[in-house]
Amino acid sequence: MRNIFLVIRREYLVRVKKKSFLVMTVLGPLLFVAFYGTVFWAAASSVDTKTVQVLDESGLFRNKFKDSETLKFVFTDKSIDSAKAAFPSSEANALVYIPANVIKAPKSVRIYAAKNVSLDLKSDIEKVIEKEIEDIKLAEAGITHKILEDSRVNINSETISLSEEGEKTSSSGAATVIGGICAFLIYMSVFIYGTQVMRGITEEKTSRIVEVIISSVKPFHLMLGKIIGVALVGLTQFVLWILLTTALTSATSAIIGSQLSKESVQVAKEMNKAQVPGQGMPGGNVDNPVTEVLGAVASLNIPLIIGCFLFYYLGGYLLYSALFGAVGAAVDNDADTQQFMLPITLPIIFSFVFAQFVLRDPDGTLAFWTSIIPFTSPIIMMVRIPFGVPAWEIALSMVLLILGFMGTTWIAARIYRVGILMYGKKVSYKELVKWIFYK
Structure with a gap:
């Protein structure tokens, strides 16, 4: 037994005293936190406000495109040829053309840009147009969008374990x-x-x-x-990895959290207030x-x-x-x-x-x-x-x-x-x- 203990002691001390062990023990959590912080920094710094010109010949979308932190919409009354000619000299990132017959031909919408537009920008524009066309068609059928939204139900069931100790809340996730x-x-x-x-x-x-x-x-x-x-x-x-990673992650989260804008916090509060009472806890x-x-x-x-x-x-x-x-x-x-x-x-x-x-x-x-x-x-x-x-x-x-x-x-x-x-x-x-x- 004494010999086994001596071998254990030798194997443990030889490896723990190695520089590679000390470096990886400290470097592992640092790399994890660095990756964690870099992802959040990239997500925050990559958000740039883009300007989008909208040429709406149908007149149905004048007040439907809402400005956000990432998108700013500017409407123009020029003809499509004049708008395309003036677009290169403008500061806009994209030009959205909505023809007069967009209800009957929704695929006739065009997005012009100096370079390819991002998938997110294309998706945001299409969602606004799709939603408005849906509302118009539902109104013609005598169904308002509010009725449609009220008919949708989001089920969030609670799982409860039944045992000899009685009922106990559980979480599958x-x-x-x-x-x-x-x-x-x-x-x-x-x-x-x-x-x-x-x-x-x-x-x-x-x-x-x-x-x-x-x-x-x-x-x-x-x-x-x-x-x-x-x-x-x-x-x-x-x-040591668990302790260091927990400490560094907590510190990084606190720093990132303190840099969040007051507007974002206010928006979150407003969204919480807007929820229907009784659907939460x-x-x-x-x-x-x-x-x-x-x-x-x-x-x-x-x-x-x-x-x-x-x-x-x-x-x-x-x-x-x-x-x-x-x-x-x-x-x-x-x-x-x-x-x-x-x-x-x-x-x-x-x-x-x-x-x-x-x-x-x-x-x-x-x-x-x-x-x-x-x-x-x-x-x-x-x-x-x-x-x-x-x-x-x-x-x-x-x-x-x-x-x-x-x-x-x-x-x-x-x-x-x-x-x-x-x-x-x-x-x-x-x-x-x-x-x-x-x-």
């Missing part, structure tokens, strides 16, 4: 998002840190350092120490998006999700890293690892693919069996848990994952004890099976 994020994080961590174990063992083997280490440490203790040591490194980096209050998000997250069993995430994160890593370690001990260089990587990575990839179907039916047969099998349970079970999973299924999945880790570790140890000192031999699957049953 929040469960889907949280489950997907947890599954993706486990998927990435297994690949990143499992590969680190494999490469670390391969480097020590090729440099012959392992020959010195094996003289004082049993192969199984060495392999187990490496696996746990790298797991702690990954967990440390993971926790209970009691006639207006729906608040922030409140809805917080309520959706609060409806989930957060302590259970965090606890299960840590267990399946470590369990999935330990199971696969043992196999990665066996591959690293069996080969002499990184090029030879490719032939043995496919059987290990396929279950991980299949798990991520199956997760897309499990999100649609978290209680189906596929969801149950893939969340029980140790090779797929770390990802699939984390997709299911936010939706609610019976305690016995979680317990069975955890027990099988522990047994799976013990089994893969035993197999990896049998391969490791022979392969770690094997040089210059091309290893095959048949040879690996022989190593497992060597006495």
Whole structure:
């Protein structure tokens, strides 16, 4: 046990003290926040007010085009030929021609510009014209636009879980998002840190350092120490990423939020006031998006999700890293690892693919069996848990994952004890099976 602890301590300190670890631990959140800030900055700075000339021969759209923060409409009474001739010298970005027979021939509308107009600008202009033509045709049929709008109903149902504890509000959207994020994080961590174990063992083997280490440490203790040591490194980096990203994202959001214009805030308030009482939250209050998000997250069993995430994160890593370690001990260089990587990575990839179907039916047969099998349970079970999973299924999945880790570790140890000192031999699957049953 003491030797395992020494190996864990060495593996942890060697990797944590590396400049690459420190740089990536700090640089990862900074890059994420930089991307996050750049997107918002680009979205805010790319909004330019465009001027659009409108030549309306029908006279139906004089007051229908409304100015906004991005569009300014200017009407002209010139003929189409004169308007086109004067357009290049004007400051307008586009010229909209609406013929007199637009009701009978709506496709006769033309948009002229020095260059191609953007899809958004074209869409905005077309929507205004389409809406006015619809209103005119509905009025001719004796139906006002208001009657049509009143007939449209927006259903926003509330999901409630019925259990022995009674009724409890739930959120399918929040469960889907949280489950997907947890599954993706486990998927990435297994690949990143499992590969680190494999490469670390391969480097020590090729440099012959392992020959010195094996003289004082049993192969199984060495392999187990490496696996746990790298797991702690990954967990440390993971926790630091969460803390730094949360802090930086909060600071960036506060800075961006303080720069929002008062007009935008006022518009949001007016839109909230304009909503019909009783269509929001209970009691006639207006729906608040922030409140809805917080309520959706609060409806989930957060302590259970965090606890299960840590267990399946470590369990999935330990199971696969043992196999990665066996591959690293069996080969002499990184090029030879490719032939043995496919059987290990396929279950991980299949798990991520199956997760897309499990999100649609978290209680189906596929969801149950893939969340029980140790090779797929770390990802699939984390997709299911936010939706609610019976305690016995979680317990069975955890027990099988522990047994799976013990089994893969035993197999990896049998391969490791022979392969770690094997040089210059091309290893095959048949040879690996022989190593497992060597006495």
